[in-house]
Amino acid sequence: MVTGTAPHASRTSSDTPSTLDGSHTDVLVIGAGISGIGAAHRMRADFPDLEFVVLEAQDDRGGTWWTHRFPGVRSDSDLFTYGYRHKPWRGPAIASGDAILDYLDEVIDEDELAPHIHFHHRVTALEWSSEDNRWTARVTRTDTGRDLQISADFLWMCQGFYDHDTPHTPHWPGRQHFEGPVVHPQNWPADLDLTGNRVLVIGSGSTAATMVPALARTAEHVTMLQRSPSYWLPAPTVHELAALLEPLALPAEWTHEIMRRAYTQQLDWLADTSRTDPDSMHDFLIETIRPLLPADTDVATHFTPSYRPWQQRIAITPDGEFFAALREGATSVITDTITEFTREGVRVSSGEIVPADIVVTATGFDLAVFGNIGFTVDGEAVDFSTRVTWRGLMISGIPNMAFAFGYFRHSWTLRVDLVNDVVARIFHRMRDRGASVVTPALRPQDTDMPLLAWMPEENFNAGYVRRSQHMMFRQGDREPWTHMHEYSHDRTALPAADIDDGLQYR
Template sequence: MTRAATAEQDRSSTEDGHVDVLIVGAGVSGLGAAHRLRTQFPDRSFTILESQDAPGGTWWTHRFPGARSDSDLFTYGYRHKPWRGPSIAAGSAILEYLDEVIEEDDLAGRIRYHHKVASASWSSAEHRWTVEVTRTDTGERLRLTADFLWMCTGYYNHEAPYRPEWPGLDRFEGTVVHPQKWPADLDTTGKRVLVIGSGSTASTVVPAIARTAAHVTMLQRSPSYWFPSPTVHELATTLEPLDLPAEWTHEILRRQYIQQFDWLATTSREDPDQVHEYLMETIRPLLPEGTDVEKHFTPRYRPWQQRIAIVPDGDFFEAMREGKVSIATDTITEFTEKGVQVSSGEVIEADVVVTATGFNLLAFGGIPFAVDGEPVDFTKRVTWRGMMISGVPNMAYAFGYFRHSWTLRVDLVNDVVDRIFAHMAERGARTVVPTLRPQDADMPLLPWSDPENFNAGYVMRSQDRMFRQGDREPWTHMHEHDHERAALPEADLDDGLQYR
C-alpha cells in the first residue's frame, strides 16, 4: 500500500474513543513506541495521532534537496529491525524503511492522520488523560481519553523555523527560502545560490544544489566541524564477500558505529585537542589548494559542543575542488536588491538565498498540559532520566541523543517504559508520577542543557522554554550513550517515581 493510500485509509477514523495508551507522533519515535506495545503488551489498546498527512515525522516534512541522514542508519534504525543499505541514506530510503515497520507491525489502522493535539489534561479522580484534538483537514474537534500518554513529537517546531531578522530583506529581488519550507516548484538550475549557515542542513543542501546551479556560495558567521564519512563503511565492504546473514552484518556494523561514536564523544570531552587535530587533518587533503583553513574551517568551540556536519564521501569538498562551491566567512550587514552585503563591504550576488539558519525547539509539540485543572509550566519542572516530567502522571516522552543517533536513545527509553508498565501491573497501580524526594527539596533547577556540554544555537535559544534538570540522579539527562546503555537498564523504578 502506498503512503498516500495509507493516509487516505485513516481519514475516515474520526470517532472519539478511549485507549490504554495514546501515542502522539508517527515519526521514528512514535512508530518505535507502537512496536513495543505490539510486541510487549499486545493486550493494550493504543492509537497514534499524527498532525501530518503521512508518517515519517522529520523525514516527511523535510523535502529540501539532498535531505538525508546525518547519522549512520545502522544505529539510527531500530534495534529490532536491521537496516539493509548504505550507512548514510536519503530521506526517501528512510521513509521506505518506516513504511516497512508500519506494515510488519500492522500499524496502518492505528494511525490517525491530520489529528493535531490542541491540549492534554490529566484527572487524578478518573486516572486518565483527556486530549482535545483538531482535525487539520476538516477543522473538526475531537475528544479522546487515555490511561497513558506517550509523547513522541520530536523537538522540531515544524511550523516556525528559525531565521534571523536581516535589514533590507524585503528589498531583495530574488527568492528566499528556508529548508524547512522548501517549495516543490523551486528550481535552482543555472542559478546563483547563496546558502546562509554551515551546519548539518547546509552540508546537505549545498552539494545537492551545486550539481545543477551556476554556483553556490556558503556564507557562515563562524565555522563548524566537518567529517567526510563514507556512505558505505569500509567494514561493510570487508564483510560483503562473506555472505553473512543480514542480521549478523547489521549487528556487527551497529556495534562498530557505536564504538566509534562512543570514542569520539568521550575523547572530545577528555582530550578535545586530539579530536580537533583529527578532524582538521581529515579534511585538509580534501580542500582546494590555498584554502584558508583557519578562517573557514576552524570553529570557536571545542569538538562536539555542537553537531559535527557529516559529509558523505566528502561530496561537499569535491564540489569545492570543482569550483562549484565557495565559502565566505563573514557577518551580514544587510540585504540588497541583488544579494547580501557582508561586513567586509563585499556584496555576494544571488538569485536564490537559502536560509539554512537552523530551527526552533518545541517541547512536547507546544501542547498545553494541565494536571487536575492546573496548567503545567514545564520550565518549573524537572526531568526524570530524560523521559518523564516531575508532577506529570502517566506521561513519558521520547528524546534522543544530539551526538549519537537519535534512535539509540529512543530504544533505551522504550526499554524503561516497558519496565514501568510491567512494574505498574505487578503493583496493581493505575498511576505513576515522578515526584521529588525529601532530599530533593532544595535541589537547584538547572538549565535543561549545560552550555559547557552542548551549546548549539537551537539549544541556547530554547533555554527559557524547556523543562529543567537537577544536579543529581534521577533528575538529570543529556548523558552520553556509553553511560546510559549501562545506567538506564539498571535504573531503579522506585527512585523518584510514586505509584498509586
C-alpha cells in the same frame, strides 16, 4: 535495503472525523516519526492486549523525513545505529530521506501499525484528571477543521524536539528588497528550479552540509555564507567493514549488529575524546579535512570553529562530497556576517555584496516543548521550565506521561530504544502492583535540590539550544533527575535504573 513504498508516497489514513471522537484508549502516542513508530512497535511486541492510538499532525508518517524535502536530504547519522535495534538496516550507512521512509514503512507493514496511526490529527491540549485517572486530548483535524477529543490512560509523547511548522529565520534588514525567492529548507517549494541560478545558502550546519553539494549539481554556483565555521567529518557512505562483510552473505541480523557495534564504538570515541582531550580531537578533525580542501583555502578562517569539538553537531559529508564540490569550483565559502539584503544579494560586514538569484536560509530550527501543546494537571496549567525530568523520559508531577528524547551526538534512535525499554518495565511494574497511575515525585532528600539547565552550554551550545533554554524542563544534580548523558553511560545506566526510585505508584 529492501524497497518499500515509492519515495514520499502518501499513506494518509482515510478515517472520518467521527472515528476517534469521544473514544478511549489505553495508550495514546503523539507523533508518527522515528520515535512514535518505535513506541508503536513496542506496544505491539510487548503489550498486545493493550489498545493504542498514534496521532500525527502532519499528513503522513516520518516526522522530519516527511517534512524535509529539500534536494539531497539524507541522514547525518549512520543508519545502523539510527535504525531500530529490532529491525536490520540493509543499505549503505548514509541514506536518503526516501530510503529512511521506506524503512519506516517496512516497520509499519510488518507490525501492522497502519490501522493505529491517524494523520491530520493535531493535538492542541492535553488535560489530566486525577478524579478519572486519565488524559483527555483536544484534537483538531487539519484536513477538515473539525474538533474532537480522545481519552487515554497513559500518554507517550513522541512528537520530536523542534517546531515543524515555523523554522528559525533571523531578521535581516532589507530582506524585502531582494528580488529573488528566499526559502527555508523546512519549507522547500516543490517547483523551485535552480538551473542556471546563483544560489546563496546562509548557514553551515548539518542542513547546509547536506544540501550544498546537491544544489551544486544543477545551480550555476552555490555560495555558503557562514557566520562562523563548523567542524566537518568526511564519512564513507559504505563503511569498509560493511564492504568486507558483504561477500560473506551473513544473515541481515548479524551484519546489522556487527555494524551497529562498530559505529557505536566510533561514536563513543568521538564523543569521549572531544570531552577529555578536545585539543587532539580538534587537530584530528582539521587535519582530516585539510587534504580535501582546495590548496588556497584559508583553513583558519573558514574551517576552524571557536568552540570545542562536539559542542555543536559535526557536519557529516559522505565520501567528502562537499569538499569535492569546493575543489571543482561548483561551490565556495564566505565567512562573515550579513549587514543587509540588497536587490541583487546580500551585503556582508566587509562591504562585499554576495550576488544571488536564490537565497536559502539554512538557519536551523527552534525547539518545541512537547510540540507546543498546552498541558494541564487537574485544571492547573503546567510550566515545564519549573519541573525536573526523571531520567530524561518523564517529568516531575506529571502522571502517566513518558516522552522520547534521543541524542545530539549519537544517533537519536539509540536512546529511543532504551527509553522504550524503561517504559515497558514501568508498565509491567504497574501491572504487578495493580497500579493505574505512576508519577515522578521528588524525594525528601531532593527538597532543596538545585534545578539545573536542561542542557548546560559547556556540554552542547548549538543555537537552537541557547534560544530555547528558558522554556525547557530542568534537570537536577543527582540521579534519577539527570538527563543528557552519552550513550556510553545510558546503555548500562538505563537498563539498571531503579524504577521505584523517584516514582510513585498508586
